[in-house]
Amino acid sequence: xxxxxxxxxxxxxxxxxxxxxxxxxxxxxxxxxxxxxxxxxxxxxxxxxxxxxxxxxxxxxxxxxxxxxxxxxxxxxxxxxxxxxxxxxxxxxxxxxxxxxxxxxxxxxxxxxxxxxxxxxxxxxxxxxxxxxxxxxxxxxxxxxxxxxxxxxxxxxxxxxxxxxxxxxxxxxxxxxxxxxxxxxxxxxxxxxx
Amino acid sequence: xxxxxxxxxxxxxxxxxxxxxxxxxxxxxxxxxxxxxxxxxxxxxxxxxxxxxxxxxxxxxxxxxxxxxxxxxxxxxxxxxxxxxxxxxxxxxxxxxxxxxxxxxxxxxxxxxxxxxxxxxxxxxxxxxxxxxxxxxxxxxxxxxxxxxxxxxxxxxxxxxxxxxxxxxxxxxxxxxxxxxxxxxxxxxxxxxxxxxxxxxxxxxxxxx
Numbered sequence: 196x197x198x199x200x201x202x203x204x205x206x207x208x209x210x211x212x213x214x215x216x217x218x219x220x221x222x223x224x225x226x227x228x229x230x231x232x233x234x235x236x237x238x239x240x241x242x243x244x245x246x247x248x249x250x251x252x253x254x255x256x257x258x259x260x261x262x263x264x265x266x267x268x269x270x271x272x273x274x275x276x277x278x279x280x281x282x283x284x285x286x287x288x289x290x291x292x293x294x295x296x297x298x299x300x301x302x303x304x305x306x307x308x309x310x311x312x313x314x315x316x317x318x319x320x321x322x323x324x325x326x327x328x329x330x331x332x333x334x335x336x337x338x339x340x341x342x343x344x345x346x347x348x349x350x351x352x353x354x355x356x357x358x359x360x361x362x363x364x365x366x367x368x369x370x371x372x373x374x375x376x377x378x379x380x381x382x383x384x385x386x387x388x389x
Numbered sequence: 390x391x392x393x394x395x396x397x398x399x400x401x402x403x404x405x406x407x408x409x410x411x412x413x414x415x416x417x418x419x420x421x422x423x424x425x426x427x428x429x430x431x432x433x434x435x436x437x438x439x440x441x442x443x444x445x446x447x448x449x450x451x452x453x454x455x456x457x458x459x460x461x462x463x464x465x466x467x468x469x470x471x472x473x474x475x476x477x478x479x480x481x482x483x484x485x486x487x488x489x490x491x492x493x494x495x496x497x498x499x500x501x502x503x504x505x506x507x508x509x510x511x512x513x514x515x516x517x518x519x520x521x522x523x524x525x526x527x528x529x530x531x532x533x534x535x536x537x538x539x540x541x542x543x544x545x546x547x548x549x550x551x552x553x554x555x556x557x558x559x560x561x562x563x564x565x566x567x568x569x570x571x572x573x574x575x576x577x578x579x580x581x582x583x584x585x586x587x588x589x590x591x592x593x594x595x596x597x598x
Contacts, residue, residue: 197457201464208465212472219477234414241410249403252394252444259393365444369437375410376429380417384425 196359200366207325207370214318214377221311222382228315229381231296233287237379240283241371247276248368255361258354263347266357270341273364277334284327291316322374329367336360392449402443409436513582520586523572524556528587535566542591552584553577 218225254269288297295303298317304310340360343349349357413432421428442448447458513519527535536544545551557580559569572580 197454201457201461204461205464205468208468212469215469216472216476219473238410238414242407245403245406245410248406248440248444249399252399252402253396256393256396256399362445365440368444369440372436372440373433376413376417376433380413380429382425383417384420 196362200362203329203366207322210318210322210325211373211377214322217311217314217318218381221309221314224309224311224315226382226385227309228312228319229379229383231294232319232379233290234379234383236283236287237375240280241375243276243280243283244368244371247273247280248365250276251361251364255354255357258344258349258357259351261351263344263349266344266349267341270337270344274334274337274341277330277337281327281330281334284323291320319378322378326367326370326374329370333360333364333367336363392446394443394446394449398443402439405439406436409439513578516579516582516586519579520583520590523575524583524587527569535569536563538587538591542588545588546592547588549581549584549588552587553580556580556584 250269250273254266254273257263257265257269291297292301295301296312296316297320298313302313302316304312337360340356343356409432413429416428416432417425419425441458447454528538528541530538541552556571556575557573558571575583
């Protein structure tokens with residue numbers, strides 16, 4: 196499982212390297228693009244995801260201590276928090292669509308906006324989209340694990356699937372921990388100055 | 390594997406993660422200059438470490454797991470380090486004659502142009518940043534790759550229009566320098582402001598070394 200996570204880190208790492216390089220080349224477009232993102236929705240989602248990591252950790256702990264019922268409950272709460280995250284993300288995507296800031300599908304620049312805004316937004320959609328895809332997959336995994344826990348398949352001696360699902364879910368949380376400052380908080384101080 | 394953390398540990402870690410999230414948002418609005426970015430990354434790394442060590446139980450895992458996790462950072466650092474050392478050093482190329490090649494120039498027009506201050510009255514009132522990003526990168530008081538500001542002043546002391554004209558369609562006049570590229574893409578308003586600023590700056594005595 197750890198080796199899988201390491202290759203996932205490298206997978207996101209490649210995109211983050213592209214992010215870094217273009218950020219160094221086009222700081223202006225990065226600052227503009229980031230200013231467009233809703234810091235409240237992004238911050239809310241960060242809190243939701245950290246909360247879901249807590250409930251996931253509690254689910255693993257319940258499985259460790261043999262509390263089957265609690266395991267199921269914690270897993271369901273984790274799934275609901277994951278769903279909340281995805282709904283908020285969908286609302287954000289919809290805003291982008293209305294602004295006509297979806298590169299490739301619906302894109303239009305206002306006068307005075309940097310053309311490289313398209314690069315920022317492409318990376319924004321690539322990074323958050325792949326992250327959201329991981330969330331959807333994680334949601335499915337948790338559903339299976341919750342069903343297994345409900346069928347009382349786990350014992351304090353064998354709860355490996357719960358633990359593995361937990362590692363995956365925490366990894367997805369960590370990705371967001373980096374995406375939030377990188378995408379939403381870039382150069383906020385400079386924007387206030389202008 | 391079988392280590393069971395007390396519930397209080399998980400709640401404490403959750404509290405710390407939320408506090409760090411609030412901190413990173415707060416810090417993002419402070420004026421720290423170039424420090425903003427490293428601070429944000431440091432906070433994110435701290436949060437990630439808390440998740441890895443406690444939520445993912447790496448603190449209580451085998452040495453092999455710890456080694457694997459540490460190797461992730463190594464691979465990631467290699468990925469970033471090698472990519473950046475390549476891309477960010479590409480503009481350093483120097484021609485055999487010791488001058489910066491005109492090969493850098495297309496980058497200036499395509500990439501840097503978008504970053505230049507807009508041609509608003511406010512931006513043009515103080516063209517210094519624009520100057521530093523364009524003419525100033527070659528023309529200074531001490532430059533050896535292009536005519537110095539003093540030379541330009543001697544040639545065009547009171548003729549702003551001539552400077553603009555030259556910048557739009559430069560010719561190769563001096564054998565020892567690389568040809569200057571055209572800056573017509575900057576537009577009339579920017580060029581006028583730049584020419585005015587350049588001549589005004591050239592008239593000032595050179596800054597002390």
